[in-house]
Amino acid sequence: MIPSIRGTRDILPAEVGRWQRVEGVARDLCARYGYAEVRTPVIEREELFAKGTGESTDIVQKEMYAFTDKGGDRITLRPEATPSMVRSFVEHALEQELPCAKLYSLGPMFRYERPQKGRYRQFHQLDIEVFGITDPAVDGEVIEMASALVTELGIEGAELVINSVGCAACRPRFTQALIDALGERVAELCGDCQRRSVTNPLRIFDCKVPADQPVIDQLPHSENFLCDACRDHFAEVRRHLDAYGLAYRVSHRLVRGLDYYTRTTFEILGTSLGAQNALLGGGRYDHLVKQLGGPDRSGIGFAAGLERLVLALPEGAGEMDVADAFVVALGDPSWFAARILARDLRRAGLTTLIDYEGRSSKSQMKRANRSRARHMLILGEDELATNQVTVKTMETGEQQTVARADLVAHLRAVRTD
RNA sequence: GUGGGUGUAGCUCAAUUGGUAGAGCGCCGGACUGUGGCUCCGGAUGUUGCGGGUUCAAUCCCCGUCACUCACCCCA
Numbered sequence: 001m002i003p004s005i006r007g008t009r010d011i012l013p014a015e016v017g018r019w020q021r022v023e024g025v026a027r028d029l030c031a032r033y034g035y036a037e038v039r040t041p042v043i044e045r046e047e048l049f050a051k052g053t054g055e056s057t058d059i060v061q062k063e064m065y066a067f068t069d070k071g072g073d074r075i076t077l078r079p080e081a082t083p084s085m086v087r088s089f090v091e092h093a094l095e096q097e098l099p100c101a102k103l104y105s106l107g108p109m110f111r112y113e114r115p116q117k118g119r120y121r122q123f124h125q126l127d128i129e130v131f132g133i134t135d136p137a138v139d140g141e142v143i144e145m146a147s148a149l150v151t152e153l154g155i156e157g158a159e160l161v162i163n164s165v166g167c168a169a170c171r172p173r174f175t176q177a178l179i180d181a182l183g184e185r186v187a188e189l190c191g192d193c194q195r196r197s198v199t200n201p202l203r204i205f206d207c208k209v210p211a212d213q214p215v216i217d218q219l220p221h222s223e224n225f226l227c228d229a230c231r232d233h234f235a236e237v238r239r240h241l242d243a244y245g246l247a248y249r250v251s252h253r254l255v256r257g258l259d260y261y262t263r264t265t266f267e268i269l270g271t272s273l274g275a276q277n278a279l280l281g282g283g284r285y286d287h288l289v290k291q292l293g294g295p296d297r298s299g300i301g302f303a304a305g306l307e308r309l310v311l312a313l314p315e316g317a318g319e320m321d322v323a324d325a326f327v328v329a330l331g332d333p334s335w336f337a338a339r340i341l342a343r344d345l346r347r348a349g350l351t352t353l354i355d356y357e358g359r360s361s362k363s364q365m366k367r368a369n370r371s372r373a374r375h376m377l378i379l380g381e382d383e384l385a386t387n388q389v390t391v392k393t394m395e396t397g398e399q400q401t402v403a404r405a406d407l408v409a410h411l412r413a414v415r416t417d
Numbered sequence: 418g419u420g421g422g423u424g425u426a427g428c429u430c431a432a433u434u435g436g437u438a439g440a441g442c443g444c445c446g447g448a449c450u451g452u453g454g455c456u457c458c459g460g461a462u463g464u465u466g467c468g469g470g471u472u473c474a475a476u477c478c479c480c481g482u483c484a485c486u487c488a489c490c491c492c493a
Contacts, residue, residue, distance in 0.1 A: 006484075058491050062418080080493085113491065114418075125493060192490075208489085256492085267493095278493055305493030330451055361451055369453035380451060394453070 007113070007121025013320075015310070021318035022309045023106060025152050026126045033145050035104040035128055040084040042108060046074040052083030052292055054259025056199055063111040077110035080258075081127035081303055082285070083292065089131050090294030101131040106306075118276035118308045126280075129301035131289060136233050138300055139264045139284060140240025146280055146302050147246055150268055155312045158279060160246060162266040163254035164234040165202065166226050168287065171262075174225035175201050185215050205253040221252035233263055260285040264300065270312045279312060280304035324350040324411055326368035330361050330380030338379045341389070341404075348408045350415075369394060375411065 004010065011019055030037070046066045053060050065077035078084055085103055088094070095101050105127045112121060128145070130138050143162065150158045166174055178201045182189075186197050190209045197204060207216060226234065241248055248266075256265045265283035273279070282302025289297040325345060329338030338354060345352040353371050355364045368376040378390035378399075389407055392399035393414070402410050 003484075063491075109493080111492080114489095115485085117487070119492075123493070127493095206491090258492090275488065276492075281493060303493055308493060328452085360446090362449070362453080363446080365451095365453040367453090376453070378451070382451085390451090392452070397453085399452080 005121070007115040009120065017318035017320045018310045018313050019306070019318070022153060022306055022313065026104075026106065026149065026304075026306075029145065029149055029152060030104040030126075030128065033102070033141070034100065035102045036098065038085065038088055038103045038105050039107065040078075040081075040088050040105060042078060042110075043075050044078050044084055044087070046076045048083045048087055048292070049076060049079060052086065052260065052288060053080060057259055059111060059258070063113055065110045065112055079111045080109055081105055081107070081125055082129065082258075082260075082288070082299075082301060085127060085129045085301070086131075086289050086292050086294065086299065089129075090289060090292060095132055095295070095297065100133070102128070103131075104128040116276060117274040118305070118311055120307060124306035126304045126306060127301065129299055131299050132297040133300075134286065134298045136236035136264075137240060139233075139237040140244065142282070142300055142302065143237075143241060143248075143264075143266050144244045144246060146266070146268055146282070146304070149304060150270075150279060150309075153309060153312075154314045154317060155270060155279070155309070156314070157271040158312075159269045160248040160266065161251045161254050161269060162237070162241070162248050162264065163222065163251055164226060164230060164237075164263050165222055165255060165261055165265055165283075166230050167262045170225055170227035170230055174220070174222050177220050177225055178202070178204070181219050182215070188212075188215055200259075202255040205255045216253075222255075223250075223252055230263055237264055256281060256283060260288040260291070262286045266302070270308065273308055273311060276305075276308065278305070279308050321351065323353050323371055323373040324415060325352050325375045325377050326364075326371050326373035327352060327354040327377045327379060328361065328364045328368060329355070330378065333381055334379045334384050337384055341377065341379060341407075345408065345411070348412075350408065350411055374415070377407075 027037075046064070049060055049064065055061075059079045064079050067075055069075045085105060089101060089103065094103070106124070108122050108124050110122055113119060115121060126149075128142070130142060143160070147160055165171060179197065182197060182201075182204075186194055189197070189204070189212050190207065193204050193207050193209070193212055196207075202222075204212075204216060204219070207213075223231075223234070238250075254265055254267060256267075261283040263284045263286065265281075267281040268279045269277045270279040271277070280302050282300070284298065284300040286298040288299055289295065327338050327342045327345075329335055335358075342352045342354045353368075353373055355367055359367070365376060372394075374394060376392040376394060378392065380390075383389055383401075387404045388401050389404055390399055391402050391407075391410065
């Protein structure tokens, strides 16, 4: 046997219903909020993520499936969706043809990480992006939509966390304030934090090492360093969330790992997901489009991890629909008649199962039972002679004889009961 | 990349100080040749993750490796 690749997995029939449920709700939600779907390639130029996601991020530095193709170009499997969405938006000048550039995409992403609960090397994201609107009303709506996604999936106990990380004007001041406040205490922090204090001081807030917490607790809060414009923006975002009646927590420690975020950042955390508890995360990125060679347009969006949504889905969600009928053929003469009956029912839109191996009647009926089909349709020589079918309702055990011509109507009628 | 735990039938798990593998569920068939579920009877299936070592003998002990898993890290 040739096994599957580490960190990848087959989504098997027993679980695929849950996936279809998540994808179905996601697509429906996107449509209702006015988002248009975009499907971008799974492979992109490596530099798209180096410039977009950020050269300093772990994603780019050590998690990309990057390689040189036969033409000598540096290619990578996409580790996240946003840079691709921006590229597509810019490359096709989508703002010219879409009245309001709200885009979504659904598909696999790839990161070379150590697999863990809720974390795979090939994983799937729902990604939504809004381009060109700076008004905090969009931040509010995007966050409200993220919340609606979780709610409509029936996921309980999720927590919304928001923050503002400032903009190009005020973030440097805050970063400097962090470094100043840390001062000599840097030496007290863990190795990772010491590294972060140089590469990306904001990320110190992500640290979970208990010993570091007393120092981190005394660090300044980003909120107190926002410029007037960012402060106003953040206040407006919260007014919108309040108006929607959304419960949220403001956490000055919510600093997200991608370089491009400005102003609003947010996450929705799930319970019972283990350490990988972020169901979705996103924020505003007002300079990314320009940075990637496009016009100076703002952006905001989020990515939701489908594996994690599937994991968090309530028990019993996405159960597969049961078949309408299982055709049982008794004896050689009814072999073809049974097959034609199945074909006709399928053409009429009814989910129909049938056995292929000429099993005994008992065996076929056992299969009908196990298939959990609603009805067993018995077609033997008696029925053949009279142009009828014996219809047995599995749940009740009741059975009746129905004229072949009336069968579709009969099955449809009981289906909608 | 680092650390812990676990790898035995399709699934969940047994196997006594080391003596070459079993149960339940599931699957297939029969009892019941035109009536499923319940019951009873019968049946099939394993390179014990892989490779080495110790031993007369390894599922068991040792080493390596791979996979899964949890956590770190990272992030959806």
